[in-house]
Amino acid sequence: MHGNSPPDTYVYVTEEGVTRHYADGSVDALAWEDVVEVRVVGDSGEGVVGGKGTEILYVLLDRDGQGCVVPKSATDGAFLTRLRYLPDFDLDRLSAAVDAVRDSYVVVWRSPEPPSALPDLEYD
Template sequence: MAGVEITDTFVRRTLADGRVEEVAWNELAEVRIITTADGPFADDVFFVLIGATGKGCVVPHSAADTAFLARLQALPGFDGDKVVEAMVSVADRQFLVWRRTDPRRPQSN
């Protein structure tokens, strides 16, 4: 079944075709927001979570609950100003909102 699962351990997105994207919170290395010009009647804001190995998960804003957003905002050095900029964007853009300072070192839970 397609959808997004957000736990204390990982974020997983199952696509309609059965493919699965997943990243563990402790392996998170980068967070980006991608915006598109497709709104307002379609998802147009996506959180891209990239793990230390390069694998990641895309979370549509419509699937991002307050706990997910709070977890992102708690990341050291998270750029809330870029999030605000992304949320008002109506164009196809990318915003880097967080990057681990030492990509070789896993984040503690």
């Protein structure tokens, strides 16, 4: 049976979060409630499909700097629609960043809420 080969990456967007499955079996996942920063990254390197142009990546980060990297080519309307639910998210800023970024990154959104302080634990 000869069919199309599977893509190198799958991205799933749900109400709970975003998950990226890689061809090697590894997975990046992040719950929407944990997202504190959204970046647009441009990569003109060798990894760009066809070797020309700039690959655009969306990087979602949590408070610990862990995150999920989502290629623009793997996104659909559900991903952009879900980003709009982040407090004060600006789609125009996102679009401008996608048009301008080359071999660098632009932070397009940060959580307006300050990081939660760790609770003071008292020991008896």
